[in-house]
Amino acid sequence: MGLEQFKNRNVGTQNYVKLDLPHPPKNGWCAFKQVLSRSLKPELFVGLWVALREMINALFRGQMHTTQYPLEKLPISPRYRAIHEMLRLLESGHYRCIGCGLCEKICIANCITMDTRYDENQRKEVSEYTINFGRCIFCGYCAEVCPELAIVHGGRYETASEQRASFSLFEDMLTPIDKLNLQQEYQGFGAISPNADENIKKTPLAY
């Protein structure tokens, strides 16, 4: 549309609908009558009946439509980025983290702190590992970059805590040794995907 056409466009002949609004009440008595007539309409009793019917269904017929949190929790997607978990090797029970430091380097919120040392067999072990969850933005980079699938985002999505230090220690995030049999390989964001083998086979060998 050119400028001339734009200026001369006909905006006045559209079919506007004029609402037939009632006049506002002129005095207190009229306002009282309006409130009374609106309150005693049948819709009010229909609404009350619907609420009563749903309450009876929920209480006596087992048709509850709400989740009784925190006793009940809805399942979350395996790709959800919740509180981190440090996984163990299923065979030996040793933690998987090799202390490579990639997660610490890639963390854009700079909230991972770690340190390593040599153990008695001159093998590297993690001596310190903390995540400051007050700073973490749950971007998932640490879980994506981990070459050992040691750190994943697990299923704990309640991040509120009374203490800032909660959840932040390596031991808090590590799978408890007595629950190792419950640790699943594909547990959350950053863990190995079900089609990982197919993806590896597609990687070209010559480059």
Ligand code: SF4
């Ligand atoms: S999720 Fe992101 S911000 Fe949080 S620790 Fe991992 S890399 Fe850092």
Ligand code: SF4
């Ligand atoms: S990237 Fe994985 S293996 Fe490396 S230090 Fe972090 S958690 Fe450990």
